[in-house]
Amino acid sequence: MKKITLIANFPFPYRVPLFNEVAKRIGAGFGAVYTDPLVPGHDWGTGGLDHPHTFLGTEEISSRSFGIALLLVKHLRRTRPETVVIYGATLPMLAAFAWAVVTRRKRIYFTDSWGYSYSRLSPFRKMLRFFIFRGLHRYIVIGTNGRQHLIDHGIDPKNIEMVRIPLPPNSVESAPQKAYDLIFAGRFISAKMPLFFLEIVRELSKELPIKAVMAGSGPLESEIKDYINKHHLSVDLPGYISREELMKLYTTSKILLFPTEDDVWGMSAQEALNCGTPVVATPFCGIINDLLIDGHNGFILPPDPNLWIEKIKLLLQSPELYKSFSQNARASQSSFSLTSESEKFSKFISGN
Known part of the structure; x- marks a missing residue:
């Protein structure tokens, strides 16, 4: 059974259903690690998680903490996944990336970044991403702008998968008289x-x-x-x-x-x-x-x-x-669904 660990800072509400479905498709080998129990400025809860998961952070320790990075590496050493999926370039993500490089694990980058957001990063953060981009095997983006951003950085399109954010079908009909x-x-x-x-x-x-x-x-x-x-x-x-x-x-x-x-x-x-x-x-x-x-x-x-x-x-x-x-x-969203996107995500991170 192949072990796959997905690492993200927080289980954002609009991603939880996707990860739940991915876990069902992959089975017991899939697990998520979240470095934060909350997102500053948001009242999002952590309910609805129907997939194996671990929280490393506390309200006092942020995802950028060196302590969280050490806890994450300890978790990876204990569970020893064959594939590591990282989201972003915070200190814990960099630690997970480094661990996966040293231990020769498959490395996949999951990002919602695109050209404009990248252009606003500091030179140091751009350098980090330049380094990370070239040490990965596959890449997951959420839209066409993110895909083009990676291609512009020399990433082979065949190593990029676009997985949309599937929203639940809106059951409320648009009101004829608007308030x-x-x-x-x-x-x-x-x-x-x-x-x-x-x-x-x-x-x-x-x-x-x-x-x-x-x-x-x-x-x-x-x-x-x-x-x-x-x-x-x-x-x-x-x-x-x-x-x-x-x-x-x-x-x-x-x-x-x-x-x-x-x-x-x-x-x-x-x-x-x-x-x-x-x-x-x-x-x-x-x-x-x-x-x-x-x-x-x-x-x-x-x-x-x-x-x-x-x-x-x-x-x-x-x-x-x-x-x-x-x-x-x-x-605008009729071409994708939770079923189609969870299938793409699962196959892409499970493939050789």
């Missing part, structure tokens, strides 16, 4: 540009009766409330809500605005598309020109308020165009 024109979903931090969202709402409200909702929480919450009150905007703030509640909000909202300074993928955008909600996004997230296609199921625009206002008005005031975008959004 909100615009929705923001994400942390209230500067990188997610919530104040840019409010600026758009403010300008549009001068011409149209805009109703908006901002689902999330974070350090900018007080500033956001002050802005809403100062400019008398019609914006609801439900706070941090469950995924089920968020899906309902997507289906009762016309357009998701996804301004971001840097996002390796864009789960909020993927979730909204899955609900038939068109997306307007900045070109700084990995989902662009992939699941999110400009002029097809949304718009990809630089952070220029005038451009955003123009395209949002076009969608809000053109029922037939909006209907087309919404249908295209819902169809």
Whole structure:
């Protein structure tokens, strides 16, 4: 029985179903090791794990801790897997990589990085990835931009597998009468540009009766409330809500605005598309020109308020165009499923 260990920092909710299915397909030889019990700034729990797993970290010890790296190496020496799948380039991942090189284990890199996110790394972190890329046997990415990023770094395409993030089918039909024109979903931090969202709402409200909702929480919450009150905007703030509640909000909202300074993928955008909600996004997230296609199921625009206002008005005031975008959004993920992606993942990490 081949032993395969997947190492990640945290069991992100949208990846847990995939890993659960992979474990069923591979059998007792598969196990996951998580270096963190939580992700700072998120209220994600660790429920739903139906695969063999081990947590190494504590709230006091982060995934970048030297102590966690030592615990991970000790775990690998004890379990001695034939294949090691690492996610990212934190200190524990580097330790696992080094152990696998020294012991001549098969090494697979699982990444959601792409060209733009890579370009924002420090020279040192780029050097680390350059070194790691050349010491691996196979690579798993989540989208076309990630695949092209590896190819641009000289990786042979036959050693790259693209495994999508499969979301559960949305059982909630899109509401014919929308409660909100615009929705923001994400942390209230500067990188997610919530104040840019409010600026758009403010300008549009001068011409149209805009109703908006901002689902999330974070350090900018007080500033956001002050802005809403100062400019008398019609914006609801439900706070941090469950995924089920968020899906309902997507289906009762016309357009998701996804301004971001840097996002390796864009789960909020993927979730909204899955609900038939068109997306307007900045070109700084990995989902662009992939699941999110400009002029097809949304718009990809630089952070220029005038451009955003123009395209949002076009969608809000053109029922037939909006209907087309919404249908295209819902169809954007019809080519893959939990079954197809877990099968690809399992075969790729199990193969010779």
